[in-house]
Amino acid sequence: MNTQYGKSHFGKNKKKKEDFSGHAGKVKKKQLYNSKEKKWKTIDREISSLQERYSQIDSSSVEKFTDIPLSKRTLQGLELGKYETPTEIQKEAIGLALQGNDILGAAKTGSGKTLAFLIPVLECLNRQKWSPQDGLGALIISPTRELAYQTFVVIRKIGKFHDFSAGLVIGGKLLQDEIGRMNRTNIVICTPGRLLQHMDETANFTADSLQMLVLDEADRILDLGFAQAMNAIIENLPISRQTLLFSATQTRSVKDLARLSLQSPMYVSVHENAEHSTPTQLEQSYIVCELHDKINLLWSFIKNHLKSKTLIFLSSCKQVRYIHNFICQLRPGVSVLCLHGAMNQLKRVAAYNEFCRKQNAILLATDIAARGLDIPAVKWVLQLDCPEDANTYIHRVGRTARYDTDGESLLVLLPSEEEAMVQQLKEKKIPIEKIKVNPKKLWSIQPKLESMCAADHHVKESAQKAFLSYLRSVFMMSNKKVFNIHAIDTEKYSACLGLAFPPRIRFLQREEKRLAEKAANKTSVVKSKNKPGKSGVVDSLGDEGFSDVDSGSDSDMAVDSDEIGVSSGSDDSSESESESRQSENNLEKKKVAKKAYLEKDSDTADFDVEEEDDFLTVKKKHMPSLDADDKKKAKSSEQSFEIPQRRGKKAPTKYAMAKMIQKKSIMVNQKVIFDDEGETVVDVMKQSKVDEEPDDDEGGIDINAAKQRMEKEDQFDKKLDRDRVLQIHREKRLKLKEEMRAKKNKKRFQDNDEEEEEGEAILEVEEGGADPLDFLPDPDKVYGSGDDSGDDDEEEEPDFEYVSSISS
Numbered sequence: 001m002n003t004q005y006g007k008s009h010f011g012k013n014k015k016k017k018e019d020f021s022g023h024a025g026k027v028k029k030k031q032l033y034n035s036k037e038k039k040w041k042t043i044d045r046e047i048s049s050l051q052e053r054y055s056q057i058d059s060s061s062v063e064k065f066t067d068i069p070l071s072k073r074t075l076q077g078l079e080l081g082k083y084e085t086p087t088e089i090q091k092e093a094i095g096l097a098l099q100g101n102d103i104l105g106a107a108k109t110g111s112g113k114t115l116a117f118l119i120p121v122l123e124c125l126n127r128q129k130w131s132p133q134d135g136l137g138a139l140i141i142s143p144t145r146e147l148a149y150q151t152f153v154v155i156r157k158i159g160k161f162h163d164f165s166a167g168l169v170i171g172g173k174l175l176q177d178e179i180g181r182m183n184r185t186n187i188v189i190c191t192p193g194r195l196l197q198h199m200d201e202t203a204n205f206t207a208d209s210l211q212m213l214v215l216d217e218a219d220r221i222l223d224l225g226f227a228q229a230m231n232a233i234i235e236n237l238p239i240s241r242q243t244l245l246f247s248a249t250q251t252r253s254v255k256d257l258a259r260l261s262l263q264s265p266m267y268v269s270v271h272e273n274a275e276h277s278t279p280t281q282l283e284q285s286y287i288v289c290e291l292h293d294k295i296n297l298l299w300s301f302i303k304n305h306l307k308s309k310t311l312i313f314l315s316s317c318k319q320v321r322y323i324h325n326f327i328c329q330l331r332p333g334v335s336v337l338c339l340h341g342a343m344n345q346l347k348r349v350a351a352y353n354e355f356c357r358k359q360n361a362i363l364l365a366t367d368i369a370a371r372g373l374d375i376p377a378v379k380w381v382l383q384l385d386c387p388e389d390a391n392t393y394i395h396r397v398g399r400t401a402r403y404d405t406d407g408e409s410l411l412v413l414l415p416s417e418e419e420a421m422v423q424q425l426k427e428k429k430i431p432i433e434k435i436k437v438n439p440k441k442l443w444s445i446q447p448k449l450e451s452m453c454a455a456d457h458h459v460k461e462s463a464q465k466a467f468l469s470y471l472r473s474v475f476m477m478s479n480k481k482v483f484n485i486h487a488i489d490t491e492k493y494s495a496c497l498g499l500a501f502p503p504r505i506r507f508l509q510r511e512e513k514r515l516a517e518k519a520a521n522k523t524s525v526v527k528s529k530n531k532p533g534k535s536g537v538v539d540s541l542g543d544e545g546f547s548d549v550d551s552g553s554d555s556d557m558a559v560d561s562d563e564i565g566v567s568s569g570s571d572d573s574s575e576s577e578s579e580s581r582q583s584e585n586n587l588e589k590k591k592v593a594k595k596a597y598l599e600k601d602s603d604t605a606d607f608d609v610e611e612e613d614d615f616l617t618v619k620k621k622h623m624p625s626l627d628a629d630d631k632k633k634a635k636s637s638e639q640s641f642e643i644p645q646r647r648g649k650k651a652p653t654k655y656a657m658a659k660m661i662q663k664k665s666i667m668v669n670q671k672v673i674f675d676d677e678g679e680t681v682v683d684v685m686k687q688s689k690v691d692e693e694p695d696d697d698e699g700g701i702d703i704n705a706a707k708q709r710m711e712k713e714d715q716f717d718k719k720l721d722r723d724r725v726l727q728i729h730r731e732k733r734l735k736l737k738e739e740m741r742a743k744k745n746k747k748r749f750q751d752n753d754e755e756e757e758e759g760e761a762i763l764e765v766e767e768g769g770a771d772p773l774d775f776l777p778d779p780d781k782v783y784g785s786g787d788d789s790g791d792d793d794e795e796e797e798p799d800f801e802y803v804s805s806i807s808s
């Protein structure tokens with residue numbers, strides 16, 4: 001595998017090159033051609049014999065990896081990783097994938113799904129004799145940076161003997177560092193946000209030749225948090241590809257699968273009929289505890305498990321930060337680390353690597369650590385805050401009891417959460433037992449926290465943020481049967497965090513006020529809805545559009561003002577249709593905002609969480625009801641545009657503005673730039689090749705036509721940009737060629753003529769002799785491990801700093 005840090009095959013070639021240059025005079029061009037021809041013939045023979053065996057694969061008779069028709073190079077890689085016997089999911093899925101099927105793979109956590117998709121990826125590219133010049137062949141998408149990194153480490157190991165290049169594209173570093181190498185990477189392991197950024201901004205990066213798409217943790221990748229990014233990514237991928245989806249909680253949503261255009265997918269669920277959906281070696285229990293006792297419980301747990309490796313889940317970044325800080329200050333006698341999405345990339349990597357290395361340690365984390373991470377020897381998973389749903393529970397506890405090890409998990413539930421949550425877990429076939437803690441054995445750290453808060457206002461602020469962010473997370477949860485913010489005694493909770501007074505919970509006050517107003521206005525709103533002249537887009541954003549979210553505490557989220565595509569029909573049926581579509585949009589937006597808030601992985605992009613605010617601030621478009629000032633401003637801006645709108649409702653959308661401009665035939669100003677001679681300057685990038693919009697006698701905006709126009713414009717822009725980049729590259733190449741030529745001429749005068757001729761011939765054979773860039777220093781040498789000796793020693797753990805750039 002030619003990764004930036006890999007040294008296997010690429011390293012060997014290099015060694016050969018050095019050897020040849022040492023004996024330049026003795027090696028004949030013809031011999032080299034012969035040996036290359038021989039090599040290709042052997043590879044061809046191997047490939048066709050493997051392909052012949054594909055149809056005979058019988059998973060029930062597979063005992064070792066050698067029983068599966070895999071290339072020698074993959075088998076060597078598996079041997080290097082000490083993988084001998086395939087697990088159930090590997091036996092079932094690898095064979096079907098080799099036969100070319102699309103796969104929906106589901107198996108318990110820690111059962112080896114990673115190899116079940118990595119092996120087919122390597123075999124698929126090997127079968128097609130893929131090389132770095134062929135560009136992107138396989139795309140592996142993971143929901144978090146840590147998981148992508150982990151997958152990258154595994155593919156480096158098992159793909160060590162292949163010729164492909166692989167790259168980790170995960171954000172947290174300069175995009176510029178990766179741009180040059182994107183189009184020469186065969187296997188890209190990435191997070192959705194960063195991949196999309198490359199698709200948008202790296203002009204010469206294309207996925208046109210993609211052979212295989214893998215979604216690890218597919219249900220998470222396809223859920224609302226990533227919906228926008230994934231839709232855009234999928235649009236850029238060719239339809240004729242093989243798609244593999246894997247997760248412990250696999251999606252079967254027809255809607256999700258339709259987005260991926262799967263071709264008769266095979267559902268491989270090896271544990272579907274198992275008694276339980278969690279690993280058998282995992283012991284699971286829960287306790288019921290008041291919110292204000294949780295901190296004492298946590299401290300007591302840590303003090304009682306100093307010799308264990310424990311992963312503790314909390315629901316928000318600010319809680320993790322506060323609890324981590326005070327536990328560190330109280331010195332429990334074990335290393336305490338933290339991992340959450342608001343940390344910078346370097347700290348995130350350092351914490352992850354340190355926790356992997358340690359024998360005994362505590363890691364406090366949000367749900368960014370819930371999925372896929374294969375951290376060795378985790379003994380305990382403690383869920384101090386209730387998971388969002390049973391699936392999240394399964395992934396969180398799955399960080400322990402992996403493969404053939406055992407582990408324990410403890411879930412802490414509030415009395416108000418117990419009934420509904422336990423019910424959900426039972427429905428998901430999760431065996432969990434209630435246990436009780438002796439309250440006398442709990443340590444009390446409240447006085448210590450109080451004195452810490454009193455002594456340092458930073459600690460106090462941090463405690464306030466933790467307090468509000470926890471309440472906010474409960475408030476935003478959609479399952480109100482489990483999460484009931486009104487059941488929380490906020491005074492006691494703030495006191496247990498060391499605060500003398502509970503901070504003001506403005507979002508709750510606003511919500512209560514809104515509900516009260518709504519109850520009072522209900523009848524008058526119904527009347528006003530029936531008044532004539534109130535139809536159209538703005539109307540569709542009225543109270544009715546929000547009526548279905550009243551029960552949800554995160555109701556009244558502001559509608560994205562960029563939102564278009566809402567029907568503006570004035571008849572009743574289209575109005576109600578637009579209303580329901582709008583309310584669906586609102587619900588989706590709320591879920592997305594909630595996910596981003598809870599996880600705040602920077603790769604999920606599009607969400608702002610302000611660090612310095614007194615509690616999380618989601619971008620205005622996701623905020624619950626506007627406060628009085630905002631309402632006034634919104635209202636005055638509405639009035640200035642004279643848009644008929646109901647009292648105290650939303651600011652006009654761009655769509656509404658466009659419609660109003662069109663209706664009133666307002667001429668919009670145009671910017672004209674003149675040069676020194678007074679001539680008009682035309683910006684070629686802004687020139688459109690798309691025909692002008694045809695005059696529409698019927699009036700109104702034809703959304704579909706506008707969309708098509710935009711797409712054409714977009715294609716035109718992309719082409720312009722691509723041409724520009726190609727031109728730059730062409731110029732660079734020519735310049736290099738000139739330089740090389742000049743150098744060669746100079747050398748020719750200095751060196752022995754005969755030797756020079758031989759050496760040149762050899763390089764031509766080795767490198768294909770075509771591109772002068774091939775003679776440039778190996779970029780791996782600059783960024784990579786720096787060791788190109790080509791020996792088979794175990795590589796050192798790659799430095800996370802540079803793994804986010806990719807190989808050449």
Ligand SMILES: Nc1ncnc2c1ncn2[C@@H]1O[C@H](COP(=O)(O)OP(=O)(O)OP(=O)(O)O)[C@@H](O)[C@H]1O
Pocket residue numbers: 082083084085086087090107108109110111112113114115247248371372373374398399402403
């Ligand atoms: N065939 C095998 N032989 C030995 N160990 C294996 C084999 N396959 C996987 N493992 C080990 O099992 C562990 C779990 O594998 P992996 O991370 O692929 O699980 P997973 O099913 O993807 O889990 P999750 O659902 O949590 O993502 C890893 O440490 C991996 O090295």
